[in-house]
Amino acid sequence: MCRxxxxxxxxxxxxxxxxxxxxxxxxxSWAPRQQRYGTVNADGFGVGWYAAGDPVPARYRRAGPxxxxxxxxxxxxxxxxxxxxxxxxxxxxxxxxxxxAAAPFAxxxxxxxxxxxxxxxxxxxxxxxxxLPAQDLLSLEARNDSALVWALALARLxxxxxxxxxxxxxxxxxxSAAPGARLNLLLTDGGTITATAWGDTLWYLAxxxxxxxxxxxxxxxxxxxxxxxDRTLLxxxxxxxxxxxxxxxxxxxxxxxxxxxxx
Numbered sequence: 151m152c153r154x155x156x157x158x159x160x161x162x163x164x165x166x167x168x169x170x171x172x173x174x175x176x177x178x179s180w181a182p183r184q185q186r187y188g189t190v191n192a193d194g195f196g197v198g199w200y201a202a203g204d205p206v207p208a209r210y211r212r213a214g215p216x217x218x219x220x221x222x223x224x225x226x227x228x229x230x231x232x233x234x235x236x237x238x239x240x241x242x243x244x245x246x247x248x249x250x251a252a253a254p255f256a257x258x259x260x261x262x263x264x265x266x267x268x269x270x271x272x273x274x275x276x277x278x279x280x281x282l283p284a285q286d287l288l289s290l291e292a293r294n295d296s297a298l299v300w301a302l303a304l305a306r307l308x309x310x311x312x313x314x315x316x317x318x319x320x321x322x323x324x325x326s327a328a329p330g331a332r333l334n335l336l337l338t339d340g341g342t343i344t345a346t347a348w349g350d351t352l353w354y355l356a357x358x359x360x361x362x363x364x365x366x367x368x369x370x371x372x373x374x375x376x377x378x379x380d381r382t383l384l385x386x387x388x389x390x391x392x393x394x395x396x397x398x399x400x401x402x403x404x405x406x407x408x409x410x411x412x413x
Contacts, residue, residue, distance in 0.1 A: 152191055153178040154237035154253065154263040155369070156336050156343045159361020159388045164199060165226035168236055171369035176223075179216045179238040184351045184367040187267070187332070191215075191238035194252030195222075198261040199231040200340040205259045207233075207340065213248035233340040235261040241294075251292035255300045259339045260307065264296035265366055266332030266349055271295045274328035278302060299324060303335065313337055313344040318383050318396055321346050336364065343386040345378075346396065352378040354391055362386040 155175050157167050169176045173183060179191045196211035212219050216238055237253035253263035268274060275298055279287060282301055290297045299320060306316035321333045325348065332349030343364050345352060355363045355375050364386055368375040378384055383394040 152237050152239045152253070152263070152265050153182055153185065153366040154235070154265050154334075154336050155363065155365040156233075156235045156261075156263075156338045156345070157361065157363050158233045158338065158341060158343055158386070159357070159363075161230050161232050163227060164197060164229050164231060164234060164236075165223065167234065167363070167369075168197065169223060169226050172371075173367070174369040175236055175238055175365075176216055178367065178369075182367060185240075186350060188240035191240045193241040194239040194249065195219075195237065196239075196252040196254055197222075197226075197234060197236035198254040198256060199229065199234040201231065205340065207235075207256060207259070207261055209254060209256055209261075211249050211252045211254075213252065233338060235263055235336060235338050237263045237265070237336075251294050251297070253296065255291055255297060257304050260304070261338050262300045262303065263336040264299050265334040265336070268295040268299070268324060268328045268331045268333075270328055272298075275324065278323060278327055299333070299335070303337070313339070313342065314383055314385050314394070317344055317346050318394075321348050321396065334366070341387065343384070345384040345386075347378040347380050347382045347384070348396065349380070352382075352384070354378060354384065354386060356386065356391045357388075358390060359388065361388050362391060 192215035194213050195216040198207040198209040200207050235254045254261040286301050303316050303320040317335050325331050334350045335346045337344045345364050353375050381396045385392045
């Protein structure tokens, strides 16, 4: 399991979003308040962020706990960004991939994270893995469920699907192959955030016209945080947040009648 967070909005120091809040992602690495599976997120961490004028994000990832990396807090204090995706990891199974298994995963302008687990891994997703081109399988960053879920979503993005359709179809496909899978997915291109709530907590904090934060749990006690219902697709920008029940998705997500602005 893990905790993750994505932000788009006005420029902020990374530390103001991840380290300074009283219950920020940094603290969630050892004291999450809402984590249902696992207790300590000490099996790696990562942050990806966007610099002005460059659509391809930078990443800083490590295999150990974030509290043991003094360089990260120094970096987070001075690096500023208008968009980021960060995660702290509690590995479902032991593995040798270390830093490579820590989110965010990346491809081109995209950053991705998976909060959850796939029962029966790897056998449960063997059939889906065979649907991918050999080049995609050989390019996996790590040999874990999250990396394969990312490969499935990325194949859809590269095939022309919109982010919401890509994540929604991936969740439905993986959940069908592995019943009981927990699939809270988080995706950003630096301007928008797309996420799914499927089996674990997801919250958002929106300041229309300024910023949006989507996270596994609130990083403070601001009453404006809103919880996303389970089995929901979220699409956010600094302008607004849209929620769509995943159970009502059709092949044409853009025309789904259930899509409504959040209140």
